[in-house]
Amino acid sequence: MLIDLAGTDHYESELGGCGAGAFGFGFLFDDAGNDTYQCAAWSAGAGLYGAGILIDRGRQTDTYHSQVFSQGVGGPRGIGILLDNGGNDLYRANGPVRSAYDTSGSFMAFSQGVGVGIRPYDFGGVGVLLDLGGDDRYEGGEFSQGGGYYWDVGALFDESGNDLYYGNRYAQGFAAHQAFGMLTDVSGDDTYWSMTAASQAAAWDQSIAMLFDLEGNDVYRGPTLSQGAAAQQSKAFLHDLSGDDWYWSSSKVAQGAAEDNAYHFRPEDPVFSFGALLDEGGNDRYSNGVLNNDVLLRLPTGGTPNGRGITGIAIDRE
Numbered sequence: 001m002l003i004d005l006a007g008t009d010h011y012e013s014e015l016g017g018c019g020a021g022a023f024g025f026g027f028l029f030d031d032a033g034n035d036t037y038q039c040a041a042w043s044a045g046a047g048l049y050g051a052g053i054l055i056d057r058g059r060q061t062d063t064y065h066s067q068v069f070s071q072g073v074g075g076p077r078g079i080g081i082l083l084d085n086g087g088n089d090l091y092r093a094n095g096p097v098r099s100a101y102d103t104s105g106s107f108m109a110f111s112q113g114v115g116v117g118i119r120p121y122d123f124g125g126v127g128v129l130l131d132l133g134g135d136d137r138y139e140g141g142e143f144s145q146g147g148g149y150y151w152d153v154g155a156l157f158d159e160s161g162n163d164l165y166y167g168n169r170y171a172q173g174f175a176a177h178q179a180f181g182m183l184t185d186v187s188g189d190d191t192y193w194s195m196t197a198a199s200q201a202a203a204w205d206q207s208i209a210m211l212f213d214l215e216g217n218d219v220y221r222g223p224t225l226s227q228g229a230a231a232q233q234s235k236a237f238l239h240d241l242s243g244d245d246w247y248w249s250s251s252k253v254a255q256g257a258a259e260d261n262a263y264h265f266r267p268e269d270p271v272f273s274f275g276a277l278l279d280e281g282g283n284d285r286y287s288n289g290v291l292n293n294d295v296l297l298r299l300p301t302g303g304t305p306n307g308r309g310i311t312g313i314a315i316d317r318e
């Protein structure tokens with residue numbers, strides 16, 4: 001355990017640091033100051049076969065720099081929590097660990113409120129990132145910002161402020177392979193920006209993913225399988241409760257959509273996926289043809305194999 005009560009501090013580590021537990025328990029508490037946490041992997045509130053907790057109680061600006069498996073990550077049978085009490089903070093986990101998909105210019109993160117298992121060897125744990133105030137920047141690579149991968153749970157909760165969420169494949173409320181992931185942002189005018197695939201309430205392979213934004217005029221900019229989109233017997237839900245919002249996607253498989261179900265599809269006992277987007281209030285714009293105070297219901301066309309096709313619902317209420 002490390003407890004620091006004042007001053008502007010700089011914490012630095014490679015593998016396992018800044019409140020990390022591997023086959024054990026690690027705890028870091030910092031009470032005040034503009035702090036920097038430069039801890040590379042399995043760090044900053046990270047647990048695998050154990051628990052790691054990082055609490056920053058001060059309301060000044062803090063900087064969190066990691067590479068992978070950090071900033072509120074629950075690895076196999078682990079619990080990881082990162083709690084920041086306020087301030088305009090920077091969370092970065094975006095390189096240089098190379099992409100899990102060999103995507104040039106993309107990096108593997110598994111960070112910022114993420115549960116991660118070692119598929120198929122062992123299931124994951126619980127990873128949580130809580131930020132209670134300030135205009136924050138979340139910069140993540142693949143698998144970041146409230147999500148689960150392989151039998152686990154991950155969540156990111158941001159209480160207030162005009163925040164920027166930037167991620168890559170599987171980000172901002174995602175779940176893959178029998179997992180649950182959620183991103184909740186209570187207030188502020190927020191920007192959600194993700195690239196490549198599967199973001200902003202995106203679920204894949206018997207998983208559940210959610211994104212809740214309660215207040216503010218928000219911008220959602222996502223790739224394919226995003227903004228309430230599910231595939232392979234999954235469920236996804238994006239719920240924005242107020243504000244003038246803009247939903248943009250590079251794909252039709254977005255904004256209340258579900259696609260392929262080939263993984264576990266049996267014609268005699270078919271199980272499908274479901275994607276939903278619900279926006280309540282405001283003057284909103286959508287790239288996929290949803291109108292204000294209207295419902296866009298998309299159903300599979302006849303004869304598609306494995307229940308494949310863009311299916312889902314988008315509801316806009318004034």
Ligand SMILES: [Ca+2]
Binds near residue numbers: 085135136
């Ligand atoms: Ca903050």
Ligand SMILES: [Ca+2]
Binds near residue numbers: 159185187189
């Ligand atoms: Ca916010």
Ligand SMILES: [Ca+2]
Binds near residue numbers: 218241243244
């Ligand atoms: Ca909104």
Ligand SMILES: [Ca+2]
Binds near residue numbers: 244283284
């Ligand atoms: Ca709205």
